[in-house]
Every structure is written in C-alpha cells, then in structure tokens.
Amino acid sequence: MAITIKEVAKLAKVSPSTVSRVISKSPRISDATKKVVYAAMDELKYKPNAIARNLANASTKTLGLIIPNQDENLFKNPFFIQAMRGISIYAQKKNYKIMFNYGSNPQDELNFVREFVHSKWVDGVILLTAYENDLCIEYLNQEAFPFVVVGRPYNIHDIMWVDNDNFQATYNLVNRLIQKGCQEIGFVGGPQKYIFSKDRLEGYKRALELRNLSVHPETIIETEDFTETYGYEAMAKICAHKVPHAVVTTDDLLGFGVIQYCKEHNLSVKVTGFNNIPLSVYQNPSLTSVDIKAEDLGYNAAKLLIRALEGLENPVNHYIVGTDLIERESTK
Amino acid sequence: MAITIKEVAKLAKVSPSTVSRVISKSPRISDATKKVVYAAMDELKYKPNAIARNLANASTKTLGLIIPNQDENLFKNPFFIQAMRGISIYAQKKNYKIMFNYGSNPQDELNFVREFVHSKWVDGVILLTAYENDLCIEYLNQEAFPFVVVGRPYNIHDIMWVDNDNFQATYNLVNRLIQKGCQEIGFVGGPQKYIFSKDRLEGYKRALELRNLSVHPETIIETEDFTETYGYEAMAKICAHKVPHAVVTTDDLLGFGVIQYCKEHNLSVKVTGFNNIPLSVYQNPSLTSVDIKAEDLGYNAAKLLIRALEGLENPVNHYIVGTDLIERESTK
DNA sequence: CTGAAAGCGCTTACAG
DNA sequence: CTGAAAGCGCTTACAG
Numbered sequence: 001m002a003i004t005i006k007e008v009a010k011l012a013k014v015s016p017s018t019v020s021r022v023i024s025k026s027p028r029i030s031d032a033t034k035k036v037v038y039a040a041m042d043e044l045k046y047k048p049n050a051i052a053r054n055l056a057n058a059s060t061k062t063l064g065l066i067i068p069n070q071d072e073n074l075f076k077n078p079f080f081i082q083a084m085r086g087i088s089i090y091a092q093k094k095n096y097k098i099m100f101n102y103g104s105n106p107q108d109e110l111n112f113v114r115e116f117v118h119s120k121w122v123d124g125v126i127l128l129t130a131y132e133n134d135l136c137i138e139y140l141n142q143e144a145f146p147f148v149v150v151g152r153p154y155n156i157h158d159i160m161w162v163d164n165d166n167f168q169a170t171y172n173l174v175n176r177l178i179q180k181g182c183q184e185i186g187f188v189g190g191p192q193k194y195i196f197s198k199d200r201l202e203g204y205k206r207a208l209e210l211r212n213l214s215v216h217p218e219t220i221i222e223t224e225d226f227t228e229t230y231g232y233e234a235m236a237k238i239c240a241h242k243v244p245h246a247v248v249t250t251d252d253l254l255g256f257g258v259i260q261y262c263k264e265h266n267l268s269v270k271v272t273g274f275n276n277i278p279l280s281v282y283q284n285p286s287l288t289s290v291d292i293k294a295e296d297l298g299y300n301a302a303k304l305l306i307r308a309l310e311g312l313e314n315p316v317n318h319y320i321v322g323t324d325l326i327e328r329e330s331t332k
Numbered sequence: 333m334a335i336t337i338k339e340v341a342k343l344a345k346v347s348p349s350t351v352s353r354v355i356s357k358s359p360r361i362s363d364a365t366k367k368v369v370y371a372a373m374d375e376l377k378y379k380p381n382a383i384a385r386n387l388a389n390a391s392t393k394t395l396g397l398i399i400p401n402q403d404e405n406l407f408k409n410p411f412f413i414q415a416m417r418g419i420s421i422y423a424q425k426k427n428y429k430i431m432f433n434y435g436s437n438p439q440d441e442l443n444f445v446r447e448f449v450h451s452k453w454v455d456g457v458i459l460l461t462a463y464e465n466d467l468c469i470e471y472l473n474q475e476a477f478p479f480v481v482v483g484r485p486y487n488i489h490d491i492m493w494v495d496n497d498n499f500q501a502t503y504n505l506v507n508r509l510i511q512k513g514c515q516e517i518g519f520v521g522g523p524q525k526y527i528f529s530k531d532r533l534e535g536y537k538r539a540l541e542l543r544n545l546s547v548h549p550e551t552i553i554e555t556e557d558f559t560e561t562y563g564y565e566a567m568a569k570i571c572a573h574k575v576p577h578a579v580v581t582t583d584d585l586l587g588f589g590v591i592q593y594c595k596e597h598n599l600s601v602k603v604t605g606f607n608n609i610p611l612s613v614y615q616n617p618s619l620t621s622v623d624i625k626a627e628d629l630g631y632n633a634a635k636l637l638i639r640a641l642e643g644l645e646n647p648v649n650h651y652i653v654g655t656d657l658i659e660r661e662s663t664k
Numbered sequence: 665c666t667g668a669a670a671g672c673g674c675t676t677a678c679a680g
Numbered sequence: 681c682t683g684a685a686a687g688c689g690c691t692t693a694c695a696g
Contacts, residue, residue: 002452004689015667020691028665050451051392052689054383055672062431069417075410076610082407088434097453099394099431102420119382120334120673121429278408282614336673347683352675360681384673387688452689 003046012040023048062097063087063305064122066109066136068129069102076253077277079294083128083150086298094306096123110135117145124305126150130161132193148305150297152195152318160308162300162319164292166196169323170203173272173290174248176325178211182245182270186219188234188258189250190226197222200250200274219244223254231257239265246270246331252280255287259330270331276324285329296321335378344372355380394429395419395637396454398441398468400461401434408585409609411626415460415482418630426638428455442467449477456637458482462493464525480637482629484527484650492640494632494651496624498528501655502535505604505622506580508657510543514577514602518551520566520590521582522558529554532582532606551576555586563589571597578602578663584609587619591662602663608656617661628653 005023009016014033021029022037040046054060065087067080084100091098099122103109109127113136116122123146127136130151137159140147152163177185187204190197201220208215218241223230231254238244239261247269249255255273262269263284273280273289280287300319307314337355341348346365353361354369372378386392397419399412416432423430431454435441441459445468448454455478459468462483469491472479480492509517519536522529533552540547550573555562563586570576571593579601581587587605594601595616605612605621612619632651639646 006689016690017667017669017692018665020689021666024691026692030665033665047450049387049689050453051383051386052672053691055381055387055674056689056691058672060383075414078407078410078413081410081413084432085401085434088432092433097431098433099429100416100420101424101430102417118379121382279611279614282611284616338673348674349676349683349685350681352673353682356675358676362681365681381673384688385675387690388673388675390688 002049003044004049005046007044008037008040008046011044012036058120059123060097060121061095062099062122063091063302064113064116064125065098065100066112066125066127067100067102068109069104076279077275079275079292080128082294083298083301086295086300087126087302088298089295090299090302090306094310096302096306106131106135110139113139117143123309124148126301126305130154130195132195146305146308148301148308150301152199154195156318158317160304160314160317162297162304162321163196164297164323165320166199167203167206169274169290169292169325170200170248170250171207172203173325174204174207175211176327177246177248177270177272177331178207178213180246180270180331183213184216184219184242184244184246185213186221186235186238186244186247187249188221188223188231188238188247188254190223190254192222197250204248216241218242226251226253228253228257228260231255232261234258235261239267243267244269246272248272250274252277252287252289255280255289255330256283259283259285259287272331276326280326280328283330285332288328288331289326291324291326293321293323334381335376336381337378339376340369340372340378343376344368390452391455392429392453393427394431394454395423395634396445396448396457397430397432398444398457398459399432399434400441401436408611409607411607411624412460414626415630415633418627418632419458419634420630421627422631422634422638426642428634428638438463438467442471445471449475455641456480458633458637462486462527464527478637478640480633480640482633484531486527488650490649492636492646492649494629494636494653495528496629496655497652498531499535499538501606501622501624501657502532502580502582503539504535505657506536506539507543509578509580509602509604509663510539510545512602512663515545516548516551516574516576516578517545518553518567518570518576518579519581520553520555520563520570520579520586522555522586524554529582536580548573550574558583558585560585560589560592563587564593566590567593571599575599576601578604580604582606584612584619584621587612587621587662588615591615591617591619604663608658612658612660615662617664620660620663621658623656623658625653625655 005016005019009019101112125147127149130149130153148160219238221234235258252273258271273287276289276291280289337348337351341351433444457479459481462481462485484495551570553566567590584605590603605619608621608623612621
C-alpha cells in the first residue's frame, strides 16, 4: 500500500487534519508545522491520492472531451488534434486533466456525455462540434452541467462557446475576390446542419448583395460531406450552368475537388478553401485558404470553461478567434 | 445532491450492500431482489458514482496516454490521432476511459507519467513513442506500473509493446527497388535516437548486403528531424557524391524534400517515403510509401494493456502489426 | 492555529 | 442469499 496522510501525520506528530490542510494550502497553518509536515512528506515520498480527494471534494479537476469520429476528414484535417493541443495547454496550466472519447455519431456522443456527467468523472465538458439540433447541448443545458462548445451553437441562451467569425471571414474573402475583378462567384458549401456552413454561406451572400452582384441559386451548391468528390461534382453542376470567375468553398477538401475539375477541363477559375489544412500547400495550384486557428479555439474553450468552474467571472460567455486569409496560387 | 446507493436501498427495502452487489453483478443475489433493486434504480434514475467506486476498488478503469508534442509533424502526420482512435475503440469496448497529456519534451513526459502513477488516476499508461534511453519506460519499469509502448523499446525485458516490423518493411521495400533495376540506392533516415530509425536503416543495409550490393556510407544520411528541408539537404549531400537510382527515406516529409530536390535539378530518381500520410498522395509525383496502420497499433496496444490489467494472460507481451507498401508514381 | 469526528459514496470480509 | 460494519484516503465544520 502507498503512503497515506496518516503515516505523514504520525511522522510529523500532528493530526491528519493538519496534514490535509497543509496539502490544500489552507492559510491558517503556522509556518513551523508546515515545515515539519513538508519534511515528513518528503521523507516518506508522500503523494496525495487524487481519487480520494476527488471524492471528498466532489470535484475531479478533469474536463471531458468529445471528439466526433465520422470520417476520414479527421485525419486529413488536423483541426481536432490542434484544438486538443490548445485545450491541453491551458488545462495543464491550471492543473486540470482531460479525458476523451470518440463518438461515432451524435447519439453515441450523447451517451458519452451522459456517462461523463452521471459518473461524476468530469467537472465540465468540451464539445468539439455543434450540430443544428444538438443532443449533447440540449442535454447538458437541461442538466445545468458546465460545458463549452467549440463552434457557435444555434440557441445561444447562456451557453459558453468559442468560434471564428465565419460570416466575417467569408465576407472578407468574397470581397477580396470581387476586388480582384471576379463578378460571378460560385459557392460550394458543406451540409447546412453545421452552423458554420450557414454562416459562411451568409457571408458570401452578403458580400455579393452589398456590391449589387446578384446571387444565383444555381451556383450555390450544398454538398453532403466535405470530400474532394463532392467538390468535384459540385463544380460540374455549377459549370453546367455557367463557368464562374471564382468559386468559394467552405472546406479545403471541397476546394481540392474543384481544382481537380478545373484542371481536367482546362478552366481558369479562382478557387478558395477553408481551414488551411497542410495539404492545401501541396495542391497544384496551391490553394488559397482561411486559417481558423484551431489551437487558439481549443485554448480559449478550455479557458472559458475552467474559469467558470473556478467561479471566476468571464467578461462574456463566448470568445471569437480571428481568422487569417492565406492567399496562394489558386487565386492568383 | 444526486441519488446514492442508500436511497435506492431504502426504496427497494434492502441494505446498501445488496444494492452494491447488484450493481457489480455479484453472482449470489436472488433474481427476486435483483428485480426489485433494478426497479428502484430505474425509478430514482440512479447512476453509480464512479469516483466512489474508484476509491473503494483502488482502480479507475482509466488509461493514461502521453502524446509527444514536439513538432509540426504532429499535424501533418495523422499517426497520433489514428493511434488514439484505435486505443479509444478498444478501450470503449472494455469500458475503460482515457486520459491524455501532451508532453513538450521527454522530461515533461516523465513528469506527466509520474503524476499519472502517483495520483492513482490511471490503472495503466500507454506511451506513444519510445526513445533510446527512455525516462518514462525506465520509471514505469522500476515502479512496476502497468504500461505498454507503441514502438519497440530498446531493452525488452518484460515490457509490453506493439510495433511494425520496421526492419522487414524496409527490407522488402529495398528488395522491390532492386527488383526494379535499382543498383545504387541512397538512404535518408531520421535521428537514430528513435528505434524505428535504426531498424529501418538495418533493413536497408541487409537488403543490399544480401544482394551483394555495396553499402556506401556517403549515401546514408541521418537527419536531425523529419522535415522537408532536411530531406532536401540530405539529397543534396548524396548527389554531391553521386546521383543514385533510388532513395529510401524513413518519413514522408523527408521524401517530399528529396522529390523537391529532384524536381529542381531535373533528376530522375525513384523515391520512397514512410508512414503514408495523406499528403503523399498529393505530391507530384505522388510518393510511394509504407502504411504503418497506426489505428491497429493503437488498438493492439490498448488490448495488451487492458488484458494485462484484467489479469488475462497475453500469449506474448508484444504484438507486430503488418505494414502495407503503397506504390505510387515516385517509384514508377 | 490544531484536533476529533463525521462524511464523501461506494465495496467486501465476516457472520448469519 | 443478505445485512451490519469497517474501510478506501481524503476534507472540513465544529469546537477549542
């Protein structure tokens, strides 16, 4: 058996209560006793049993993380690992641990969240995606369990979230294309069940409208998923109608498909992606994209949540992380 | 406060001990009581408090994962996220949780391992890299704490590990190149502090030796890290000596650098990578590589460890995961 | 500033 | 098959 607080108490000739107070840095302990207790702890190589502390404190200093596990996108897009790193960095600073689970689908994710909550394993939950009717958000909300969402949720009652300004990012992007002389700009977006899909579409529309460029429904395609194949097919549809000057996509993989189509059909069309995954540098032409700063998103998500858990006031219940437009050959 | 075992006991008119036995599926409980207890649990929506169970059981059913956090490689190479997924899949099956930490350097990693061990937070540890003199392995070994290493460790006393057969994979690869008529084959490997670097180099040498092809030290380069720049420079060194028929690299990013050099200098050299990262498909020419099945590695690591934790006999204390040679344009 | 005691919510050896 | 009791290793309100 490992050393417990009792052995330390015995050696230091104080009560277990006192040892406990030294560990938790209670203010009202004399320097003299502190010294004796620390000496005893050192001698015995005492390490507090975290589990026992958790039980007595009704807190684990642990965050639960749900990672969606749908597709291969997980591997091509380093978003999740970057966000996790950001989360981990802040959590380490504050001495929080992180527990994760991959969910294969929304129902699965909900089950893990329930498990996290019920079992008392974690003090708070971080969701790495927000769906349109998000079961996890609904559940956590109704349980009044602390959580934060990476990605702006639909009904922003008092939910904490972090996100990019997807509207703004796309708006700026389209403006930049217009500046470069593009008049007819197509749009290839992912499923509208994701809020960022909607936001990006809105940003696109607004930019066109403000410049009095008309929005053609035939050149706005909603794909089923973020893959090159869907991007390719979407571009085929757009071109069946009319070859545009530029095409804005909401994901680099979609952008790759569009580029592919252009190459095969020898079209000169400016193309933009989103997320700035490492692959985009290696396209031919390399793909202009938007860096969404995934690590910052994760970092700030952890920050909001942990501050709330510690009872600190957050100035606001959300945080907007700026994006960077990375211009490459595909919009030259 | 949440529902506890006591409330359930009261409602079911049995003792808390009995409720506990029902939860833990103790065999000697009558069907009748079982039914009553389950009914009471349902009615009260009782969920066991995992932390309390952990304390009483002196076990958390949780695995600790250390993710090295050195470089950007983390993002370009989906190895870690794939391995994590494999681990997660097996762990979920067996109802284990996973806790992770990013370590910025070996010392950092050691600290997290110590923390995992001391605090009693986890029942076992999974290391995602093995170094030459691995502090974590040494520590875990001396503490006799259960752990498994992804990557074959140096001193394989009784350590559990999973790995590819890196020797074999490179050996086969080189043979394939020889078959294709290559006589002079260069080698660009990563730091020798990684065991897989050594193994791959050995496989390369053996293949040449068995065919009576001479091994030229000038065409074997050890780089400091797995980056394109190092690959590029290594190829420059090799070519300063003599332009080979083919170059084997131990990492796709190194391979990218070599390809780049060849393109710039208009050389026709066959090039191979390792790890089969998504980027390799997008090179021009696309890069032949070795798929190391990271998800399988993770899965089997979790399996070995959890089986050991459950007291099940493992037929052997390690597991070899097969590799796939993925031939692409770069070796055409 | 410090101690004795009760408690966190489970488990399990012992007794029946 | 079931219960009363002690225990897992901490914390903390209460009393001094």
